[in-house]
Amino acid sequence: MPESPRRDASTDRHGRSFWEWWTTRVAVIGVLITVVGGGVYASVDSVPGYAPWQDKASTLMRQVGLGTALDVYENWLYGRHLPSDTPPDVRGLMAAMGGSTGPIRAYSFLPALPVTADGAGWHPVIRTPGAQPLVYTALLQPDRFHRSVVVAAALLRSATVRAHLVAGTAEPPGTGSAGRIPPAQLPDVVAAFNSGFKMSADPGGFFLNGNSIRDLVDGKASAVVDDQGRLVVGQWGRDVQMGPHIRAVRQNLALIVEQGRPVAGLDRNTDLRWGSAKNQLQYTWRSGLGITAHGDPVYLAGDKLNLVTLGAAMTQAGVVTGMELDIHSGLQFFSMWHDGGTRGLQPLRLLPTMVGPAQRYVQPDRRDFFYFTTSGAAS
Numbered sequence: 001m002p003e004s005p006r007r008d009a010s011t012d013r014h015g016r017s018f019w020e021w022w023t024t025r026v027a028v029i030g031v032l033i034t035v036v037g038g039g040v041y042a043s044v045d046s047v048p049g050y051a052p053w054q055d056k057a058s059t060l061m062r063q064v065g066l067g068t069a070l071d072v073y074e075n076w077l078y079g080r081h082l083p084s085d086t087p088p089d090v091r092g093l094m095a096a097m098g099g100s101t102g103p104i105r106a107y108s109f110l111p112a113l114p115v116t117a118d119g120a121g122w123h124p125v126i127r128t129p130g131a132q133p134l135v136y137t138a139l140l141q142p143d144r145f146h147r148s149v150v151v152a153a154a155l156l157r158s159a160t161v162r163a164h165l166v167a168g169t170a171e172p173p174g175t176g177s178a179g180r181i182p183p184a185q186l187p188d189v190v191a192a193f194n195s196g197f198k199m200s201a202d203p204g205g206f207f208l209n210g211n212s213i214r215d216l217v218d219g220k221a222s223a224v225v226d227d228q229g230r231l232v233v234g235q236w237g238r239d240v241q242m243g244p245h246i247r248a249v250r251q252n253l254a255l256i257v258e259q260g261r262p263v264a265g266l267d268r269n270t271d272l273r274w275g276s277a278k279n280q281l282q283y284t285w286r287s288g289l290g291i292t293a294h295g296d297p298v299y300l301a302g303d304k305l306n307l308v309t310l311g312a313a314m315t316q317a318g319v320v321t322g323m324e325l326d327i328h329s330g331l332q333f334f335s336m337w338h339d340g341g342t343r344g345l346q347p348l349r350l351l352p353t354m355v356g357p358a359q360r361y362v363q364p365d366r367r368d369f370f371y372f373t374t375s376g377a378a379s
Contacts, residue, residue, distance in 0.1 A: 049169035049179045049364040052330030052355050062200065071276045074328070078282035083146035083304040090117045090139055090150065107157065109294040110136060111318020117141050117150050126339045127190065134160050134190050134374070135336050137350065140300075142313035151302035151313040152351045154191065154334055158296045161190050161372040162229025165208055165248035170366040172199045172206045172213045179364040181371050187345070188377035192361040193299050193334040194287060195368040196252030196325045201275065204236075204251025206368070216242070220251040221323035223289055229375070233291045233321045250368065257290055257322035262311030269307070274324065280307035287332040289370075290314050290322025297372075298322075301332040301350065330355040331367075 051059075061070045110122050117139035124133035136155045143149040169179035181189055197203040205216035216222070218237035225231050225248040234240040235255055242249075254273040256263050269280040287301040288310050298317050300310070307324065314322040326332060333354050340346030347358040361369050 047170045047366055049366040050356065050360060051170075051366040054328060054330035054355075055366070058328075059198075071279070074284075075278045075282060078284040079278070081283070083143065083283055084148040085146055087141075087147045088117060088150050107132070107136070109157075109292070109296060110155065111292055113138055113140070113318075114316055115141050122155070125336055127337060127345065129339055132160070133157075137336075138317065140302075140313050140316050142316055143305075143309045146304070149302065149304050149309060151300050151305065151310075152334075153298055153300045153313070153317040154193075154336065154350055155292070155296050155298045155317070156191060156372055158230065158294070160375050162375055162377060163225045163231035163248075163297070164229070164371050164373065165195075165223075165225055165250055166361075166369055166371065167206075167208060167213065168365050168367040168369070171368055175208075175213060179366065181361050185373055185377060186362065188373040189337050189345075189347075190372045190374060191299075191334065191336045192347075192369055192371035193289075193350075194326050194332055195250055195370060196323075197275070197327075198367075203253050203275075205249065206251070207242075207246070207249040209247060216249055216251060219254065221253055221255040223250045223252075223323065223370070224248070229373075230295075231291075231297050231370075232295070233289060233297075233323055239321070250370075252323055252325060254323075255321065256288065256307065256311045256324050257314045257319050260293075260315060260320045262308065262315060266307045266311050274307055275327075279327070282306060282327075284327055285329045285332050286310045286327045287325040287334075288314050288319075288322055289325055290317070290319030292318045293320050299334055299350075301334060301354070303329075303353065326367075333360055333369075335360060 058070060113121050122136040122138050125135040125137060127134055134157055138153045140151045140153055141147060141149065142151055167175040167177035169177060181192060199214055204220035206213040207216055216236055220236050222236040222240055223231060223233050224240045224246060226245045227247050232240060236251060253275060256266060266280060274280050283304045283306055285303045286305040290298050292298060298319050300313050300317060310324060333356050334350035335347040335358055336350065337345045337347050349358050361371060
């Protein structure tokens with residue numbers, strides 16, 4: 001009797017190859033996503049307000065139950081290639097950021113910068129010609145092993161600005177917010193920037209104008225705004241707590257900088273205090289918010305950062321207490337209003353590679369955000 005043909009180890013019991021088996025199932029999953037997810041996408045896409053495609057795509061995947069798969073994919077995508085060690089070409093970047101190329105105007109509380117990509121330190125952003133700048137920007141190189149990595153920092157003079165928190169049209173859910181800077185305050189706007197993770201990622205709580213949108217959680221990193229427009233960052237229940245003068249609180253994970261140093265364990269994230277497993281190792285877009293020893297808010301953002309590098313950048317910028325904000329491409333945005341000559345005040349991106357229109361927060365936006373006005377502006 002002839003010997004039965006031997007089956008290769010890569011075939012299943014029906015004789016099909018493993019890859020045919022796998023491709024079939026991927027195709028089935030794709031059809032299901034198309035059929036089931038199509039209705040979800042229509043719902044996601046119909047939400048009013050601006051959102052980059054990256055935000056829409058991740059929202060859709062998580063709503064159809066693919067959140068864990070997305071986390072695994074992002075760990076693979078952003079962890080497989082180390083940043084280059086080739087120094088960047090930063091010529092013209094400060095001009096694109098709106099920083100003045102002239103001598104810096106005296107502000108004695110600017111933190112000393114040990115490392116800058118252009119070797120020029122802080123740059124004042126001219127909002128009103130002849131007036132003291134309200135915003136200073138700098139380019140940092142916090143990763144000495146990967147010198148292509150550049151982080152932009154923007155410091156706001158706390159004595160001259162007032163902070164505000166705005167709920168987005170979709171995030172956090174159920175607020176009914178217009179999701180934009182109030183038109184009456186546009187003449188006084190200094191800067192605006194993104195907030196933290198979505199509430200579905202369980203980053204903490206959200207409190208605004210007397211309303212607890214999501215319960216605040218002890219131990220979480222918190223950006224707190226009082227009724228004078230002063231913004232501080234601290235650990236809820238230890239450094240900051242509820243009181244009669246608190247107007248807004250936005251929590252996001254745990255602090256990453258304390259007492260001027262990165263918190264221990266940023267590279268391990270053993271208790272998931274900084275998000276899903278291994279996300280801390282991703283070389284991706286990240287943003288952060290901190291406070292200097294003088295109390296000035298500092299926003300930072302850059303591409304190809306892991307969590308350790310973000311913490312290092314924050315300490316280099318003079319942050320004594322700091323928290324991570326949102327991560328991944330399209331979810332970081334910082335606009336600053338500068339003198340546009342005959343055009344008047346004009347918004348400008350902190351980095352030209354940030355996704356979205358410069359006037360992003362002037363129009364309705366799906367995500368919550370912070371903005372700052374001049375200190376004399378009405379709240």
